[in-house]
Amino acid sequence: MKRTMPVEATINHLPAKAATDATALASPDLVLVCVKSADTEQAGRSLAGHLRPETSVLSLQNGVDNAPRLSAVTGHAVIPVVVYVGSEMAGPGHIRHHGGGDLAIGASAASEALAQTLQAAGIRTTISDDIEVTLWSKLVINCAFNALSAVAGISYGPMLEVEGTRDVVTRAVQEAIAVAGACGVSLPEDLIDHILKIPTAMPNQMSSTAQDVARGKPSEIDFLNGYVVRKGAELGVPTPTNRALQVMVKLAERRNEMPQSRKAD
Amino acid sequence: MKRTMPVEATINHLPAKAATDATALASPDLVLVCVKSADTEQAGRSLAGHLRPETSVLSLQNGVDNAPRLSAVTGHAVIPVVVYVGSEMAGPGHIRHHGGGDLAIGASAASEALAQTLQAAGIRTTISDDIEVTLWSKLVINCAFNALSAVAGISYGPMLEVEGTRDVVTRAVQEAIAVAGACGVSLPEDLIDHILKIPTAMPNQMSSTAQDVARGKPSEIDFLNGYVVRKGAELGVPTPTNRALQVMVKLAERRNEMPQSRKAD
Numbered sequence: 059m060k061r062t063m064p065v066e067a068t069i070n071h072l073p074a075k076a077a078t079d080a081t082a083l084a085s086p087d088l089v090l091v092c093v094k095s096a097d098t099e100q101a102g103r104s105l106a107g108h109l110r111p112e113t114s115v116l117s118l119q120n121g122v123d124n125a126p127r128l129s130a131v132t133g134h135a136v137i138p139v140v141v142y143v144g145s146e147m148a149g150p151g152h153i154r155h156h157g158g159g160d161l162a163i164g165a166s167a168a169s170e171a172l173a174q175t176l177q178a179a180g181i182r183t184t185i186s187d188d189i190e191v192t193l194w195s196k197l198v199i200n201c202a203f204n205a206l207s208a209v210a211g212i213s214y215g216p217m218l219e220v221e222g223t224r225d226v227v228t229r230a231v232q233e234a235i236a237v238a239g240a241c242g243v244s245l246p247e248d249l250i251d252h253i254l255k256i257p258t259a260m261p262n263q264m265s266s267t268a269q270d271v272a273r274g275k276p277s278e279i280d281f282l283n284g285y286v287v288r289k290g291a292e293l294g295v296p297t298p299t300n301r302a303l304q305v306m307v308k309l310a311e312r313r314n315e316m317p318q319s320r321k322a323d
Numbered sequence: 324m325k326r327t328m329p330v331e332a333t334i335n336h337l338p339a340k341a342a343t344d345a346t347a348l349a350s351p352d353l354v355l356v357c358v359k360s361a362d363t364e365q366a367g368r369s370l371a372g373h374l375r376p377e378t379s380v381l382s383l384q385n386g387v388d389n390a391p392r393l394s395a396v397t398g399h400a401v402i403p404v405v406v407y408v409g410s411e412m413a414g415p416g417h418i419r420h421h422g423g424g425d426l427a428i429g430a431s432a433a434s435e436a437l438a439q440t441l442q443a444a445g446i447r448t449t450i451s452d453d454i455e456v457t458l459w460s461k462l463v464i465n466c467a468f469n470a471l472s473a474v475a476g477i478s479y480g481p482m483l484e485v486e487g488t489r490d491v492v493t494r495a496v497q498e499a500i501a502v503a504g505a506c507g508v509s510l511p512e513d514l515i516d517h518i519l520k521i522p523t524a525m526p527n528q529m530s531s532t533a534q535d536v537a538r539g540k541p542s543e544i545d546f547l548n549g550y551v552v553r554k555g556a557e558l559g560v561p562t563p564t565n566r567a568l569q570v571m572v573k574l575a576e577r578r579n580e581m582p583q584s585r586k587a588d
Contacts, residue, residue, distance in 0.1 A: 206570075206571070206574060209474050209475070209574070210474070210574030210577070211578055212578045216578075217577075220570065220577045221573065222566065222569060222570040222573060223573075223574065225570070226567050226570045229563050229566070298494050298563040298567075299563045299564070299566075301494070301564075302491050302563075302564050302567035302568060302571075304487060305471075305485065305487040305488055305490070305491045306474055306475065308485050309471060309474070309477055309488065312475070312477060312481060312484075313475050313481075316477070316481065
Protein backbone atom coordinates (compact mmCIF):
# COMPACT_ATOMS: atom_id res chain seq x y z
CA MET A 59 0.00 0.00 0.00
CA LYS A 60 1.36 3.33 -1.03
CA ARG A 61 0.94 6.25 1.41
CA THR A 62 1.16 9.80 0.22
CA MET A 63 1.88 12.69 2.53
CA PRO A 64 1.77 16.36 1.75
CA VAL A 65 5.28 17.73 1.38
CA GLU A 66 4.82 20.04 4.37
CA ALA A 67 4.22 17.10 6.63
CA THR A 68 7.03 14.87 5.41
CA ILE A 69 9.01 13.50 8.32
CA ASN A 70 12.25 11.86 7.31
CA HIS A 71 13.77 9.46 9.78
CA LEU A 72 17.39 9.23 8.75
CA PRO A 73 19.77 6.70 10.22
CA ALA A 74 22.91 8.52 11.28
CA LYS A 75 26.07 7.53 13.09
CA ALA A 76 26.51 10.27 15.64
CA ALA A 77 29.13 11.10 18.21
CA THR A 78 29.55 14.10 20.47
CA ASP A 79 33.28 14.42 19.92
CA ALA A 80 35.55 14.34 16.91
CA THR A 81 37.55 11.28 17.94
CA ALA A 82 34.94 9.26 16.01
CA LEU A 83 36.09 10.97 12.80
CA ALA A 84 38.29 8.57 10.85
CA SER A 85 40.00 10.59 8.12
CA PRO A 86 36.90 12.08 6.51
CA ASP A 87 36.55 13.15 2.84
CA LEU A 88 34.23 15.99 3.80
CA VAL A 89 33.69 17.97 7.01
CA LEU A 90 30.64 20.23 7.30
CA VAL A 91 31.14 22.64 10.19
CA CYS A 92 27.71 23.79 11.40
CA VAL A 93 28.38 25.07 14.92
CA LYS A 94 27.40 28.52 16.19
CA SER A 95 29.99 31.24 15.50
CA ALA A 96 31.12 31.40 19.13
CA ASP A 97 32.14 27.72 18.96
CA THR A 98 34.19 27.88 15.76
CA GLU A 99 37.62 27.76 17.38
CA GLN A 100 36.65 24.90 19.67
CA ALA A 101 35.24 22.93 16.74
CA GLY A 102 38.41 23.65 14.78
CA ARG A 103 40.65 22.40 17.59
CA SER A 104 38.62 19.19 17.83
CA LEU A 105 39.44 18.47 14.17
CA ALA A 106 43.20 18.42 14.86
CA GLY A 107 44.80 15.23 13.59
CA HIS A 108 41.71 14.10 11.69
CA LEU A 109 42.11 16.04 8.45
CA ARG A 110 43.97 14.66 5.43
CA PRO A 111 45.36 17.08 2.81
CA GLU A 112 42.53 16.13 0.45
CA THR A 113 39.74 16.53 3.07
CA SER A 114 37.30 19.29 2.14
CA VAL A 115 36.28 21.43 5.12
CA LEU A 116 33.15 23.53 4.62
CA SER A 117 31.92 26.22 7.02
CA LEU A 118 28.09 26.33 6.90
CA GLN A 119 27.68 29.19 9.37
CA ASN A 120 26.30 32.68 9.72
CA GLY A 121 28.70 35.61 9.93
CA VAL A 122 31.50 36.45 7.54
CA ASP A 123 34.72 35.39 9.28
CA ASN A 124 34.16 31.79 10.34
CA ALA A 125 36.09 30.24 7.43
CA PRO A 126 39.31 32.21 8.11
CA ARG A 127 38.92 31.66 11.88
CA LEU A 128 38.52 27.93 11.32
CA SER A 129 41.41 27.91 8.89
CA ALA A 130 43.64 29.69 11.42
CA VAL A 131 42.92 27.03 14.05
CA THR A 132 43.11 23.96 11.80
CA GLY A 133 45.87 25.08 9.44
CA HIS A 134 43.61 23.67 6.71
CA ALA A 135 41.86 25.42 3.82
CA VAL A 136 38.20 26.08 4.64
CA ILE A 137 35.54 26.80 2.03
CA PRO A 138 32.90 29.29 3.18
CA VAL A 139 29.29 28.31 2.47
CA VAL A 140 26.19 30.48 2.76
CA VAL A 141 23.06 28.59 3.80
CA TYR A 142 19.58 29.79 2.85
CA VAL A 143 17.12 27.84 4.97
CA GLY A 144 14.21 28.44 7.30
CA SER A 145 14.11 25.86 10.05
CA GLU A 146 13.82 25.36 13.78
CA MET A 147 14.66 22.77 16.41
CA ALA A 148 11.24 21.36 17.27
CA GLY A 149 12.69 19.04 19.90
CA PRO A 150 15.78 16.93 20.59
CA GLY A 151 17.01 15.58 17.24
CA HIS A 152 13.93 17.02 15.53
CA ILE A 153 14.47 19.68 12.90
CA ARG A 154 11.41 21.36 11.44
CA HIS A 155 12.00 22.62 7.91
CA HIS A 156 10.12 25.81 6.97
CA GLY A 157 11.57 26.40 3.51
CA GLY A 158 14.64 26.83 1.39
CA GLY A 159 17.78 24.79 1.83
CA ASP A 160 19.97 26.18 -0.94
CA LEU A 161 23.71 26.53 -0.55
CA ALA A 162 26.18 28.93 -2.12
CA ILE A 163 29.75 27.70 -1.79
CA GLY A 164 32.96 29.58 -2.30
CA ALA A 165 35.12 28.90 -5.34
CA SER A 166 38.04 26.44 -4.94
CA ALA A 167 39.67 23.59 -6.84
CA ALA A 168 37.31 21.17 -5.07
CA SER A 169 34.13 23.25 -5.30
CA GLU A 170 32.82 21.94 -8.65
CA ALA A 171 32.99 18.31 -7.48
CA LEU A 172 31.51 19.23 -4.08
CA ALA A 173 28.62 21.05 -5.74
CA GLN A 174 27.90 17.98 -7.87
CA THR A 175 27.93 15.72 -4.81
CA LEU A 176 25.55 18.03 -2.94
CA GLN A 177 23.28 18.41 -5.99
CA ALA A 178 23.16 14.60 -6.34
CA ALA A 179 21.96 14.50 -2.71
CA GLY A 180 19.09 16.84 -3.59
CA ILE A 181 20.64 19.99 -2.19
CA ARG A 182 20.50 22.91 -4.61
CA THR A 183 24.03 24.28 -4.69
CA THR A 184 25.63 27.09 -6.60
CA ILE A 185 29.25 28.18 -6.66
CA SER A 186 29.48 31.85 -5.78
CA ASP A 187 31.86 33.81 -7.97
CA ASP A 188 32.35 36.30 -5.13
CA ILE A 189 31.73 34.54 -1.85
CA GLU A 190 32.63 37.64 0.19
CA VAL A 191 29.70 39.50 -1.38
CA THR A 192 27.46 36.48 -0.75
CA LEU A 193 28.58 36.15 2.89
CA TRP A 194 28.15 39.87 3.56
CA SER A 195 24.74 39.97 1.85
CA LYS A 196 23.54 37.22 4.20
CA LEU A 197 25.13 39.03 7.16
CA VAL A 198 23.26 42.21 6.25
CA ILE A 199 19.97 40.27 6.15
CA ASN A 200 20.78 38.88 9.61
CA CYS A 201 21.59 42.41 10.84
CA ALA A 202 18.26 43.64 9.48
CA PHE A 203 15.92 41.16 11.13
CA ASN A 204 17.55 38.90 13.72
CA ALA A 205 17.78 41.24 16.70
CA LEU A 206 14.37 42.90 16.23
CA SER A 207 12.68 39.52 15.94
CA ALA A 208 14.63 38.17 18.93
CA VAL A 209 14.11 40.94 21.42
CA ALA A 210 10.40 41.33 20.79
CA GLY A 211 9.81 37.59 20.24
CA ILE A 212 7.91 38.42 17.08
CA SER A 213 7.93 36.96 13.55
CA TYR A 214 8.85 38.92 10.42
CA GLY A 215 5.31 39.60 9.12
CA PRO A 216 3.80 41.43 12.13
CA MET A 217 7.23 42.91 12.90
CA LEU A 218 7.37 44.89 9.66
CA GLU A 219 3.81 46.16 10.18
CA VAL A 220 4.88 48.12 13.27
CA GLU A 221 5.42 51.81 12.56
CA GLY A 222 9.10 52.66 12.44
CA THR A 223 10.42 49.12 11.93
CA ARG A 224 11.20 49.67 8.24
CA ASP A 225 13.12 52.76 9.27
CA VAL A 226 15.27 50.85 11.80
CA VAL A 227 15.78 47.96 9.36
CA THR A 228 16.84 50.40 6.65
CA ARG A 229 19.33 52.17 8.92
CA ALA A 230 20.83 48.88 10.13
CA VAL A 231 21.24 47.79 6.51
CA GLN A 232 22.77 51.12 5.42
CA GLU A 233 25.29 50.99 8.26
CA ALA A 234 26.23 47.38 7.46
CA ILE A 235 26.62 48.18 3.75
CA ALA A 236 28.90 51.10 4.66
CA VAL A 237 31.03 48.84 6.87
CA ALA A 238 31.19 46.22 4.11
CA GLY A 239 32.36 48.94 1.73
CA ALA A 240 35.06 50.00 4.21
CA CYS A 241 36.11 46.31 4.30
CA GLY A 242 36.44 46.39 0.49
CA VAL A 243 33.21 44.47 -0.17
CA SER A 244 30.84 46.28 -2.52
CA LEU A 245 27.26 45.11 -1.99
CA PRO A 246 24.45 45.39 -4.56
CA GLU A 247 22.69 48.77 -4.48
CA ASP A 248 19.23 47.19 -4.49
CA LEU A 249 19.98 44.98 -1.46
CA ILE A 250 17.65 47.01 0.78
CA ASP A 251 14.72 46.51 -1.64
CA HIS A 252 15.37 42.76 -1.65
CA ILE A 253 15.61 42.70 2.16
CA LEU A 254 12.37 44.61 2.73
CA LYS A 255 10.53 41.96 0.64
CA ILE A 256 11.68 39.04 2.81
CA PRO A 257 9.00 39.45 5.54
CA THR A 258 6.27 39.16 2.89
CA ALA A 259 7.80 35.91 1.68
CA MET A 260 8.42 34.53 5.20
CA PRO A 261 5.86 36.23 7.49
CA ASN A 262 5.92 33.52 10.15
CA GLN A 263 9.69 33.12 10.36
CA MET A 264 11.36 33.83 13.71
CA SER A 265 15.06 34.62 13.37
CA SER A 266 17.65 32.12 14.59
CA THR A 267 18.57 34.72 17.21
CA ALA A 268 14.95 34.79 18.38
CA GLN A 269 15.02 31.00 18.67
CA ASP A 270 18.26 31.14 20.67
CA VAL A 271 16.92 33.78 23.05
CA ALA A 272 13.58 31.95 23.45
CA ARG A 273 15.50 28.79 24.42
CA GLY A 274 17.72 30.70 26.83
CA LYS A 275 20.81 29.92 24.71
CA PRO A 276 23.57 32.40 23.92
CA SER A 277 22.92 33.89 20.49
CA GLU A 278 25.31 34.72 17.67
CA ILE A 279 24.59 38.45 17.97
CA ASP A 280 28.25 39.36 18.59
CA PHE A 281 29.02 37.86 15.16
CA LEU A 282 26.08 39.53 13.40
CA ASN A 283 25.24 43.14 14.39
CA GLY A 284 28.18 42.93 16.80
CA TYR A 285 30.60 42.17 13.96
CA VAL A 286 29.38 45.22 12.04
CA VAL A 287 29.86 47.32 15.19
CA ARG A 288 33.41 46.04 15.80
CA LYS A 289 34.49 46.47 12.17
CA GLY A 290 32.78 49.87 12.04
CA ALA A 291 34.72 50.99 15.13
CA GLU A 292 37.99 49.74 13.57
CA LEU A 293 37.33 51.50 10.27
CA GLY A 294 35.65 54.69 11.49
CA VAL A 295 32.13 53.90 10.25
CA PRO A 296 29.34 54.89 12.72
CA THR A 297 26.96 52.04 13.58
CA PRO A 298 24.54 53.36 16.23
CA THR A 299 21.58 51.29 15.04
CA ASN A 300 23.49 48.01 14.92
CA ARG A 301 24.94 48.83 18.36
CA ALA A 302 21.47 49.35 19.86
CA LEU A 303 20.23 46.10 18.27
CA GLN A 304 23.26 44.14 19.52
CA VAL A 305 22.94 45.47 23.08
CA MET A 306 19.19 44.79 23.22
CA VAL A 307 19.85 41.12 22.45
CA LYS A 308 22.65 40.96 25.01
CA LEU A 309 20.26 42.40 27.62
CA ALA A 310 17.68 39.75 26.73
CA GLU A 311 20.37 37.08 27.14
CA ARG A 312 21.33 38.58 30.51
CA ARG A 313 17.72 38.48 31.68
CA ASN A 314 17.55 34.82 30.70
CA GLU A 315 20.59 34.11 32.89
CA MET A 316 19.00 35.76 35.95
CA PRO A 317 17.41 33.56 38.62
CA GLN A 318 14.18 35.58 38.56
CA SER A 319 14.14 35.32 34.78
CA ARG A 320 10.84 36.36 33.21
CA LYS A 321 9.22 37.12 36.53
CA ALA A 322 8.48 40.63 35.32
CA ASP A 323 6.79 39.17 32.22
CA MET B 324 0.54 49.85 72.81
CA LYS B 325 2.72 51.53 70.32
CA ARG B 326 3.68 49.52 67.25
CA THR B 327 6.72 50.46 65.26
CA MET B 328 7.20 49.37 61.68
CA PRO B 329 10.29 49.79 59.55
CA VAL B 330 9.81 52.61 57.08
CA GLU B 331 10.15 50.22 54.14
CA ALA B 332 7.08 48.30 55.27
CA THR B 333 4.84 51.24 56.05
CA ILE B 334 1.42 50.78 54.50
CA ASN B 335 -0.76 53.85 54.53
CA HIS B 336 -4.47 53.32 54.11
CA LEU B 337 -5.81 56.66 52.99
CA PRO B 338 -9.51 57.42 52.77
CA ALA B 339 -10.24 59.00 49.39
CA LYS B 340 -13.34 60.03 47.54
CA ALA B 341 -12.82 58.61 44.08
CA ALA B 342 -14.76 58.78 40.84
CA THR B 343 -13.88 57.54 37.38
CA ASP B 344 -15.14 60.65 35.60
CA ALA B 345 -14.73 64.36 36.08
CA THR B 346 -18.43 65.11 36.63
CA ALA B 347 -17.70 64.54 40.33
CA LEU B 348 -15.39 67.57 40.30
CA ALA B 349 -17.17 70.53 41.89
CA SER B 350 -15.12 73.62 41.07
CA PRO B 351 -11.78 72.44 42.48
CA ASP B 352 -9.02 74.67 43.87
CA LEU B 353 -6.34 72.34 42.57
CA VAL B 354 -6.27 69.74 39.78
CA LEU B 355 -3.34 67.30 39.60
CA VAL B 356 -3.27 65.70 36.16
CA CYS B 357 -1.43 62.37 36.44
CA VAL B 358 -2.61 60.44 33.35
CA LYS B 359 -0.28 58.85 30.80
CA SER B 360 0.85 61.20 28.04
CA ALA B 361 -1.38 59.56 25.42
CA ASP B 362 -4.45 60.43 27.52
CA THR B 363 -3.67 64.12 28.09
CA GLU B 364 -6.19 65.53 25.58
CA GLN B 365 -8.97 63.26 26.82
CA ALA B 366 -8.27 64.24 30.44
CA GLY B 367 -8.23 67.90 29.40
CA ARG B 368 -11.60 67.61 27.64
CA SER B 369 -13.11 65.97 30.72
CA LEU B 370 -12.18 69.08 32.74
CA ALA B 371 -14.33 71.34 30.54
CA GLY B 372 -16.77 73.37 32.62
CA HIS B 373 -15.17 72.41 35.95
CA LEU B 374 -12.33 74.92 36.11
CA ARG B 375 -12.67 78.35 37.74
CA PRO B 376 -10.25 81.12 36.78
CA GLU B 377 -8.43 80.68 40.10
CA THR B 378 -8.15 76.87 39.82
CA SER B 379 -4.54 75.70 39.65
CA VAL B 380 -3.99 72.92 37.12
CA LEU B 381 -0.75 70.96 37.51
CA SER B 382 0.57 68.42 35.01
CA LEU B 383 2.49 65.70 36.91
CA GLN B 384 3.51 63.70 33.84
CA ASN B 385 6.53 62.43 31.95
CA GLY B 386 7.42 64.04 28.63
CA VAL B 387 7.96 67.71 27.94
CA ASP B 388 4.83 68.89 26.13
CA ASN B 389 1.92 67.77 28.31
CA ALA B 390 1.35 71.17 29.95
CA PRO B 391 0.95 73.06 26.63
CA ARG B 392 -1.17 70.21 25.21
CA LEU B 393 -3.43 70.31 28.27
CA SER B 394 -3.55 74.07 28.13
CA ALA B 395 -4.56 73.98 24.45
CA VAL B 396 -7.49 71.67 25.23
CA THR B 397 -8.68 73.35 28.43
CA GLY B 398 -7.97 76.97 27.55
CA HIS B 399 -6.58 77.19 31.09
CA ALA B 400 -3.04 77.87 32.30
CA VAL B 401 -1.27 74.64 33.23
CA ILE B 402 1.81 74.46 35.46
CA PRO B 403 4.27 71.73 34.46
CA VAL B 404 5.60 69.59 37.31
CA VAL B 405 8.47 67.12 37.21
CA VAL B 406 8.05 64.13 39.51
CA TYR B 407 11.01 62.22 40.93
CA VAL B 408 9.67 59.00 42.37
CA GLY B 409 10.31 55.28 42.15
CA SER B 410 7.08 53.34 42.53
CA GLU B 411 4.98 50.58 41.06
CA MET B 412 1.39 49.40 41.04
CA ALA B 413 1.53 46.33 43.25
CA GLY B 414 -2.17 45.60 42.75
CA PRO B 415 -5.50 47.41 42.29
CA GLY B 416 -5.36 50.59 44.38
CA HIS B 417 -2.01 49.49 45.83
CA ILE B 418 1.00 51.67 45.11
CA ARG B 419 4.40 50.42 46.24
CA HIS B 420 6.82 53.26 46.94
CA HIS B 421 10.49 52.52 46.19
CA GLY B 422 11.97 55.93 46.88
CA GLY B 423 11.90 59.64 46.18
CA GLY B 424 8.73 61.63 45.80
CA ASP B 425 10.12 65.11 45.22
CA LEU B 426 8.42 67.56 42.91
CA ALA B 427 9.81 70.45 40.86
CA ILE B 428 7.08 72.84 39.77
CA GLY B 429 7.20 75.52 37.14
CA ALA B 430 7.21 79.18 38.14
CA SER B 431 3.87 81.03 38.14
CA ALA B 432 1.99 83.53 40.29
CA ALA B 433 0.45 80.61 42.19
CA SER B 434 3.57 78.44 42.48
CA GLU B 435 4.89 79.76 45.79
CA ALA B 436 1.59 79.08 47.58
CA LEU B 437 1.25 75.69 45.88
CA ALA B 438 4.75 74.71 46.96
CA GLN B 439 3.92 75.66 50.56
CA THR B 440 0.72 73.57 50.47
CA LEU B 441 2.58 70.58 49.07
CA GLN B 442 5.44 70.98 51.57
CA ALA B 443 2.91 71.14 54.42
CA ALA B 444 1.55 67.81 53.18
CA GLY B 445 5.05 66.29 53.48
CA ILE B 446 5.93 66.46 49.78
CA ARG B 447 9.33 68.00 49.16
CA THR B 448 8.71 70.63 46.49
CA THR B 449 10.98 73.10 44.78
CA ILE B 450 10.10 75.76 42.26
CA SER B 451 12.23 75.33 39.16
CA ASP B 452 13.66 78.57 37.81
CA ASP B 453 13.80 76.98 34.34
CA ILE B 454 11.17 74.29 34.13
CA GLU B 455 11.98 73.55 30.46
CA VAL B 456 15.48 72.46 31.49
CA THR B 457 14.02 70.42 34.35
CA LEU B 458 11.43 68.76 32.07
CA TRP B 459 14.00 67.97 29.40
CA SER B 460 16.51 66.65 31.94
CA LYS B 461 13.90 64.18 33.16
CA LEU B 462 12.99 63.31 29.55
CA VAL B 463 16.64 62.57 28.81
CA ILE B 464 16.80 60.22 31.82
CA ASN B 465 13.69 58.47 30.53
CA CYS B 466 15.26 58.20 27.07
CA ALA B 467 18.39 56.69 28.61
CA PHE B 468 16.84 53.86 30.61
CA ASN B 469 13.14 53.29 29.96
CA ALA B 470 13.24 51.41 26.66
CA LEU B 471 16.26 49.23 27.48
CA SER B 472 14.73 48.22 30.80
CA ALA B 473 11.35 47.61 29.15
CA VAL B 474 12.37 45.52 26.20
CA ALA B 475 14.69 43.23 28.12
CA GLY B 476 12.50 43.21 31.26
CA ILE B 477 15.57 43.96 33.34
CA SER B 478 16.28 46.39 36.19
CA TYR B 479 18.84 49.20 36.05
CA GLY B 480 21.63 47.50 38.03
CA PRO B 481 22.16 44.33 35.96
CA MET B 482 21.27 46.29 32.82
CA LEU B 483 24.27 48.61 33.12
CA GLU B 484 26.59 45.64 33.75
CA VAL B 485 25.97 44.31 30.24
CA GLU B 486 28.76 45.17 27.83
CA GLY B 487 27.73 47.94 25.46
CA THR B 488 24.79 49.25 27.50
CA ARG B 489 26.68 52.35 28.69
CA ASP B 490 27.52 53.04 25.07
CA VAL B 491 23.87 52.90 23.95
CA VAL B 492 22.73 54.95 26.97
CA THR B 493 25.40 57.56 26.21
CA ARG B 494 24.40 57.82 22.54
CA ALA B 495 20.69 58.10 23.41
CA VAL B 496 21.51 60.89 25.86
CA GLN B 497 23.78 62.72 23.40
CA GLU B 498 21.09 62.62 20.71
CA ALA B 499 18.42 63.87 23.14
CA ILE B 500 20.67 66.69 24.37
CA ALA B 501 21.29 67.71 20.75
CA VAL B 502 17.54 67.77 20.06
CA ALA B 503 16.94 69.78 23.24
CA GLY B 504 19.56 72.26 22.04
CA ALA B 505 17.84 72.53 18.66
CA CYS B 506 14.61 73.25 20.61
CA GLY B 507 16.42 76.07 22.41
CA VAL B 508 16.87 74.19 25.70
CA SER B 509 20.46 74.05 26.88
CA LEU B 510 21.02 71.10 29.21
CA PRO B 511 23.82 70.80 31.78
CA GLU B 512 27.07 69.45 30.33
CA ASP B 513 27.51 66.92 33.13
CA LEU B 514 24.04 65.39 32.66
CA ILE B 515 25.48 62.18 31.24
CA ASP B 516 27.69 61.69 34.33
CA HIS B 517 24.67 62.17 36.58
CA ILE B 518 22.60 59.75 34.48
CA LEU B 519 25.22 56.99 34.49
CA LYS B 520 25.20 57.08 38.32
CA ILE B 521 21.44 56.45 38.60
CA PRO B 522 21.63 52.64 38.19
CA THR B 523 24.01 52.44 41.17
CA ALA B 524 21.52 54.41 43.27
CA MET B 525 18.46 52.46 42.03
CA PRO B 526 19.74 49.02 40.93
CA ASN B 527 16.40 47.26 41.36
CA GLN B 528 14.25 49.86 39.63
CA MET B 529 12.33 48.80 36.53
CA SER B 530 11.34 51.72 34.31
CA SER B 531 7.71 52.80 34.09
CA THR B 532 7.86 51.67 30.45
CA ALA B 533 9.01 48.22 31.61
CA GLN B 534 6.06 48.09 34.01
CA ASP B 535 3.64 49.10 31.23
CA VAL B 536 5.01 46.48 28.83
CA ALA B 537 5.02 43.79 31.54
CA ARG B 538 1.35 44.54 32.22
CA GLY B 539 0.49 44.51 28.52
CA LYS B 540 -0.45 48.21 28.64
CA PRO B 541 0.46 50.76 25.97
CA SER B 542 3.58 52.61 27.10
CA GLU B 543 4.49 56.30 26.84
CA ILE B 544 7.40 55.54 24.50
CA ASP B 545 6.05 57.79 21.71
CA PHE B 546 6.31 60.70 24.17
CA LEU B 547 9.78 59.74 25.42
CA ASN B 548 12.31 58.43 22.85
CA GLY B 549 9.57 58.94 20.23
CA TYR B 550 9.33 62.65 21.07
CA VAL B 551 13.08 63.05 20.62
CA VAL B 552 12.81 61.24 17.27
CA ARG B 553 9.92 63.44 16.03
CA LYS B 554 11.54 66.70 17.13
CA GLY B 555 14.89 65.52 15.73
CA ALA B 556 13.27 64.83 12.35
CA GLU B 557 11.61 68.27 12.38
CA LEU B 558 14.84 70.04 13.28
CA GLY B 559 17.35 67.96 11.30
CA VAL B 560 19.04 66.24 14.25
CA PRO B 561 19.80 62.52 13.66
CA THR B 562 18.41 60.20 16.34
CA PRO B 563 19.17 56.62 15.25
CA THR B 564 19.63 55.28 18.77
CA ASN B 565 16.40 56.77 20.12
CA ARG B 566 14.61 55.47 17.02
CA ALA B 567 15.85 51.92 17.59
CA LEU B 568 14.86 52.11 21.28
CA GLN B 569 11.39 53.47 20.43
CA VAL B 570 10.72 50.81 17.81
CA MET B 571 11.90 47.98 20.07
CA VAL B 572 9.30 49.00 22.66
CA LYS B 573 6.60 49.29 20.00
CA LEU B 574 7.46 45.76 18.84
CA ALA B 575 7.16 44.49 22.41
CA GLU B 576 3.76 46.20 22.67
CA ARG B 577 2.71 44.60 19.37
CA ARG B 578 3.72 41.16 20.62
CA ASN B 579 1.62 41.72 23.74
CA GLU B 580 -1.40 42.42 21.52
CA MET B 581 -0.98 39.19 19.57
CA PRO B 582 -3.18 36.20 20.44
CA GLN B 583 -0.16 33.90 20.69
CA SER B 584 1.55 36.46 22.93
CA ARG B 585 4.62 35.15 24.73
CA LYS B 586 4.27 31.67 23.28
CA ALA B 587 7.76 31.99 21.88
CA ASP B 588 9.02 32.93 25.33
